[in-house]
Amino acid sequence: MIRARVSGRLWSSRHIGTIPTGALLEVETETGAKLIAFDPLGCAEGEQVLITQGSVAASYFPEKTAPIDALIIGSIDQQTSKAK
Amino acid sequence: MIRARVSGRLWSSRHIGTIPTGALLEVETETGAKLIAFDPLGCAEGEQVLITQGSVAASYFPEKTAPIDALIIGSIDQQTSKAK
Amino acid sequence: MIRARVSGRLWSSRHIGTIPTGALLEVETETGAKLIAFDPLGCAEGEQVLITQGSVAASYFPEKTAPIDALIIGSIDQQTSKAK
Amino acid sequence: MIRARVSGRLWSSRHIGTIPTGALLEVETETGAKLIAFDPLGCAEGEQVLITQGSVAASYFPEKTAPIDALIIGSIDQQTSKAK
Amino acid sequence: MIRARVSGRLWSSRHIGTIPTGALLEVETETGAKLIAFDPLGCAEGEQVLITQGSVAASYFPEKTAPIDALIIGSIDQQTSKAK
Numbered sequence: 001m002i003r004a005r006v007s008g009r010l011w012s013s014r015h016i017g018t019i020p021t022g023a024l025l026e027v028e029t030e031t032g033a034k035l036i037a038f039d040p041l042g043c044a045e046g047e048q049v050l051i052t053q054g055s056v057a058a059s060y061f062p063e064k065t066a067p068i069d070a071l072i073i074g075s076i077d078q079q080t081s082k083a084k
Numbered sequence: 085m086i087r088a089r090v091s092g093r094l095w096s097s098r099h100i101g102t103i104p105t106g107a108l109l110e111v112e113t114e115t116g117a118k119l120i121a122f123d124p125l126g127c128a129e130g131e132q133v134l135i136t137q138g139s140v141a142a143s144y145f146p147e148k149t150a151p152i153d154a155l156i157i158g159s160i161d162q163q164t165s166k167a168k
Numbered sequence: 169m170i171r172a173r174v175s176g177r178l179w180s181s182r183h184i185g186t187i188p189t190g191a192l193l194e195v196e197t198e199t200g201a202k203l204i205a206f207d208p209l210g211c212a213e214g215e216q217v218l219i220t221q222g223s224v225a226a227s228y229f230p231e232k233t234a235p236i237d238a239l240i241i242g243s244i245d246q247q248t249s250k251a252k
Numbered sequence: 253m254i255r256a257r258v259s260g261r262l263w264s265s266r267h268i269g270t271i272p273t274g275a276l277l278e279v280e281t282e283t284g285a286k287l288i289a290f291d292p293l294g295c296a297e298g299e300q301v302l303i304t305q306g307s308v309a310a311s312y313f314p315e316k317t318a319p320i321d322a323l324i325i326g327s328i329d330q331q332t333s334k335a336k
Numbered sequence: 337m338i339r340a341r342v343s344g345r346l347w348s349s350r351h352i353g354t355i356p357t358g359a360l361l362e363v364e365t366e367t368g369a370k371l372i373a374f375d376p377l378g379c380a381e382g383e384q385v386l387i388t389q390g391s392v393a394a395s396y397f398p399e400k401t402a403p404i405d406a407l408i409i410g411s412i413d414q415q416t417s418k419a420k
Contacts, residue, residue, distance in 0.1 A: 001276070001288040001322055003262075010087070012134055015158030016124055018144065024085070024134070030286055034114055036085040036134060040268055050264055050276070050288060055223075055391075056310045056321045058140045060270065067157045069140045070085055073319045074267030094171070096218055099242030100208055102228065108169070108218070118198055120169040120218060139307075139391075142224045151241045153224045154169055178339070180386055183410030184376055186396065192337070192386070202366055204337040204386060223307075226392045235409045237392045238337055253360070253372040253406055255346075282370055292352055302348055302360070302372060308394045308405045312354065325403045326351030 003076065004029045006047045010036055020066050027051060027072070037070040048076040087160060088113045090131045094120055102149050109156065111135060121154040132160040171244060172197045174215045178204055186233050193240065195219060205238040216244040255328065256281045258299045262288055270317050277324065279303060289322040300328040339412065340365045342383045346372055356402050363387060363408070373406040384412040 004027035012024065023039040027049060037051050040060070049072045057071035088111035096108065107123040111133060121135050124144070133156045141155035172195035180192070191207040195217060205219050208228070217240045225239035256279035264276065275291040279301060289303050292312070301324045309323035340363035348360070359375040363385060373387050376396070385408045393407035 001320070003278075003286070003288060010134070011161040012158030013161050014125060015134070016144065016155075019157055026087075034087070036087060041266060050262070050267070052319045052321045054321055055139045055307045056319055058143070059310070059317045060268065060319055065143045067136045067140055067144055067155060068085070069136045069138055071268075071319060073271055074264030077263040077265050094218070095245040096242030097245050098209060099218070100228065100239075103241055110171075118171070120171060139223045142227070149227045151220045151224055151228055151239060152169070153220045153222055178386070179413040180410030181413050182377060183386070184396065184407075187409055194339075202339065204339060223391045226395070233395045235388045235392055235396055235407060236337070237388045237390055253404070255362075255370065255372060293350060302346070302351070304403045304405045306405055307391045308403055311394070311401045312352065312403055323352075323403060325355055326348030329347040329349050 001050050001052050001073065002029050004035065004049055004051050006043050006045055006049060007034070008045070016067065018063065018065050018067055020061050020063065020068065025072065035070050037072050038068045039072045041072055041075060043072055043075060050074040050076055085134050085136050085157065086113055088119065088133055088135050090127050090129055090133060091118070092129070100151065102147065102151055104145050104147065104150050104152065111156070119154050121156050122152045123156045125156055125159060127156060127159060134158040134160055169218050169220050169241065170197050172203065172217055172219050174211050174213055174217060175202070176213070184235065186231065186235055188229050188231065188234050188236065195240070203238050205240050206236045207240045209240055209243060211240055211243060218242040218244055253302050253304050253325065254281055256287065256301055256303050258295050258297055258301060259286070260297070268319065270315065270319055272313050272315065272318050272320065279324070287322050289324050290320045291324045293324055293327060295324060295327060302326040302328055337386050337388050337409065338365050340371065340385055340387050342379050342381055342385060343370070344381070352403065354399065354401050354403055356397050356399065356404065361408065371406050373408050374404045375408045377408055377411060379408060379411060386410040386412055
């Protein structure tokens with residue numbers, strides 16, 4: 001997974017029918033790259049999130065053919081620390 | 085997913101039999117990289133689009149073996165804004 | 169998919185048994201990266217081709233376990249133009 | 253697979269329900285890139301580990317839809333040497 | 337696939353149970369990147385090999401959940417030449 005920060009939201013009125021209903025957020029990774037990820041958690045601008053990518057992201061959706069290759073799977077707690 | 089801009093169209097008269105019928109568009113990502121994506125929406129030159137990649141792109145097609153690893157899944161609205 | 173140019177051919181006498189019979193071509197992408205792709209079309213040195221990657225490439229083969237992660241799916245026509 | 257070094261741990265109190273129970277470690281690859289990987293082995297800060305990525309990482313989990321695209325599959329022994 | 341050169345071997349005494357028995361070799365790609373790949377062929381230090389990556393690599397193993405995302409599929413012959 002990768003760590004990213006929510007930087008915006010994107011709307012697409014004209015899209016294929018299999019996109020699940022929900023928010024598509026723009027996130028910025030630690031290297032400055034930008035991705036569009038599906039957000040099932042209702043994340044806010046500036047929030048630090050955890051992103052999973054590829055077919056693993058699509059498998060979150062009950063529909064077999066959700067065309068989603070990036071998914072927010074968690075909001076990162078601020079008090080994240082060193083490994084045990 | 086990634087954001088890209090349609091920059092051209094590509095024709096391939098000699099191809100394998102499992103390519104679905106439809107347009108193959110050249111798109112340019114925000115980093116300047118170029119991809120060829122299948123377009124089910126009829127997008128125009130210059131249009132901002134949303135691209136999904138990998139096996140997730142192929143799963144859009146009813147045929148199990150569509151050799152498509154990049155798919156336009158939506159046209160991006162101009163009034164895209166900050167996250168809520 | 170990505171656009172690439174055929175730059176060579178590769179032979180492997182000692183290989184695992186599940187590689188399909190056929191040509192393995194070296195192709196060079198627009199960024200100068202080199203890949204080895206399976207060629208079902210009989211492409212020639214210098215030809216512009218379209219490459220699909222990942223599990224989508226393997227799904228072209230009837231054998232479920234073809235270890236091919238890059239496949240030439242078409243030869244690109246010279247008169248490729250702007251999007252409609 | 254890639255070689256990486258454990259550099260921290262991450263907590264996510266608010267997350268989707270399908271994340272497996274266990275530690276999410278931050279690892280740093282040889283190129284300096286940072287990834288978040290699921291750790292089934294109880295690795296410590298500074299430990300050298302082997303990471304697998306993509307749908308292969310998710311297939312480790314009995315649940316079909318674990319949203320994990322990076323997995324620590326082993327701790328690397330110090331006396332690693334040249335190939336035979 | 338990508339071309340790489342065997343540069344070392346890696347041992348992992350503590351690992352998850354689903355790693356197949358066999359050698360894990362370090363290989364260096366043409367761009368200087370290092371990967372760890374499973375070697376079913378018994379390749380030697382310095383040997384030029386062909387690597388497949390992702391879920392395609394895992395599908396080589398009869399066990400459905402082999403956590404292997406890079407596999408040596410062939411040793412490259414020295415007299416590799418231009419495409420026909």
